[in-house]
Amino acid sequence: MNRGRELDDILDDCLERLARGEGVAECVGRYPEHAEELAPLLEVAANTMQVASSVSYTLQAKERGLNRLTSALAQRGASRDRRFLWLAWRPSVVRPLVLGIVAALFATGTAFGTAMASSDSVPGDTLYWVKTKREQISLMLPRSDMDRAHLQIRLARVRGQEMSRLVARHRLPEAELVADRMKRHLNESAVFAGLITPTNPIDMPLLPAELQNRQNVIALMVRLEQDGGFLRVQLLELHRTMSPSERRRLDLLRRRSELAYVTFVSALEHGGSPSWGPLWRTMPPRSRHR
């Protein structure tokens, strides 16, 4: 131990003794080798301790503080004691567990709330990125091709709703961009449904096994007809609220959207017919398992 550290300890020991009522001389006597250095310090310390500890408070102030504390305790008592204070005496294992569950529920609730709030957003809104991220995540989940086809149709419907909202806000240029995205979803759905096949029928049969199941085809068609019809009605209703120039633009937008749905339904309906052929052709063949 170096000398400085030793003196720190000795001084501290002496201060503890002074606080317990021992005199300066007695303390110094315990450490004669440091007496010269200790004595003046202990004198100052003893004097300071005496002065500092003699600082008094008024009983009125103390009583006032106690009253405030008691009334605050009484106010909190009834509700807080019953609801939360039990956590204080729960076993140490249970408490973090409960708090963890509460935190998890809170986080889930917040995430769910944000997701819900973002569901009505349109491009340009603050929470729109949450909506698109959710969609991207949902696309990454493992599913069958037919499920993916359904999911893409659902996303096309979501784009259709965004289009309607944007049109209602007279933001037609943005609605046209969203219409393109809607068509891309329908296109993707067609890929997963097997309507878009490679040009070489030897590499790939014209219709995949899933699409040869008539039930699957009907399910897709019903969904597409419902969504296409709903979008058409919405855009027609908005037509009345538009200015003449906007109406022309909206009409074009509506017809193109309708065409995308109608073409897809027709392709499904006549998918087995050799006269219809594949809806779109891609080259080179695209993997359907992305």
Add this chain to the structure above:
Amino acid sequence: MQSGTDAHTPDAVEGLVKKAQEGDAASFAGLYECFYGKVFRYVLFRTGNRVEAEDITEEVFLRMLESITSFKWKGYPFSAWLFRIAHNLVVDHYRKKGRQQAVSLDSATGVAGAPPDVDSELDLKMSLQEVYEAMGGLTKLQREVLTLRFASGLSVLETAQAMGKKENAVKALQHAAVKNLRAILVPRHRLSRESQGRASTMESLS
């Protein structure tokens, strides 16, 4: 005016804290009784103003009430936790007031009730003022150590925990603080004695 004994064993304090955590009103009152004087002296030495010290001390105990359930026995004493609250409130107080140093301890003594001995009260006031001013010449940490150790009577361990420092660091700060305090106080005492001497000489001459 009371200086308070604040004599509670650590076990007694632990018992009070545990019961207070369960919402026992009497235990809150017990903790208040145990620590009021210590906290008040600490705050008074930090602010230098009796009225402000009383208000802040009240606030310290209200904070204690609010957050006592979050206090856990993890090897450090309850007093360290309580004085941490007091320290934070004093810091907040300064932040709000926008100043770093209180003015004086003029109102720190003899506020309520007639003092039993006017002369001794006057001496005490002068000494207190002197000590307070001298402590103003120390560094922040040194002042904090001496306030916690001498005014509030905390042990080195409690002081270390309240300041978030190691015991050895607190001992070193304490040593340096006492040394500096002496360096500030001794010349003043000398001057004061010399002036007193001159006054008595003048009196005898006249």
